[in-house]
Amino acid sequence: MRTIIIYLDTEYTAFKSNLNDIQLISIGLVDETGTKTFYAELTEGYTQSDCCQYVIEEVLPLLDASELSVELDYSAIYARMTFEQIREHLSTWFKQFDGPIALRSERPDFKLHFLNRIFNEHLWPENVLPGITHCIPMASPMQLLIYYRRAEDIFDEQKLRRDHALDNAKVMRLTIIG
Template sequence: MMRIFFDTEFTELGIDPQLISIGLVAEDGERTFYAELSDTYEDRQCSDFVREAVLPQLEGGDARMTFRELAERLAAWLAAFNGPVKLACDSLAWDWPWIQELFGELDTWPANVDGKPLLLTMNYLNNYDPFVETVEQAFRTLRRHHSLDDAKASRLGWIAAGGDIDWRTP
């Protein structure tokens, strides 16, 4: 089963956050997906932290799309993987609901995507300390709070931790 690491950025850690961007990287490190939303938020809705740390890193251009376009493109990107896919994130509370909402927009779940994510915490990794250390080291060259770079850092941490517990068993 291919693991795909993902991260999201959103307007605030509050009652009604809005999605700003999403980044995904496959376990092999070769395939990535990145999108920024053009129709879900306005800058004034963002917390001060988001205005300072997230918005300046947005790339614009071809990465910008509507929520519906994102849902369609992401579903197609995931469907292109030959075989089952398991999504992995570091926050079920903040990241996973966006996946559910995106596929809810299409009114269908991609057939090859496992409906239960891998949570990147010490309960699911073989060795948590190398995960944390490697993620921190990755931000020496990657942009912290850029959804694609955050996903890449999580992937590197997962590799350093020896993968998830199920990955080690046949």
């Protein structure tokens, strides 16, 4: 069975050395085909006073999700949620895929920390492989430079928002897949 790649990004309150001092603001995921997306903004766990100035100016103004609807289309989730709701709906979103899922991200350590918080003591969905791999594993400095330049071009070409978790995940996918 073929492994399905899902690109993941998050936005959080500040960049600190202690991950426990950082609070999740939003999470965005997109599958390798670009047809299935999940985006959630946290309604709890942080306040604006927890955020660094950069986040206040660049991230918080991009938060535009509406309240969680009773009727959900799991091919495209875009809503404000509590941690418990994210756990429930992200688990259901993962289960729609036929096959094992490998998560990819630019900062696997941060992303894994936040997913562990979301799933807490609850079991991760069975089809999600353990861990998160860097979206461009074993990259040389030149490969990273090319990746980030291509990402900047995609943000501009596709008119996607920097510092928005779902748009960042989409750019990651487009940069890798082309």
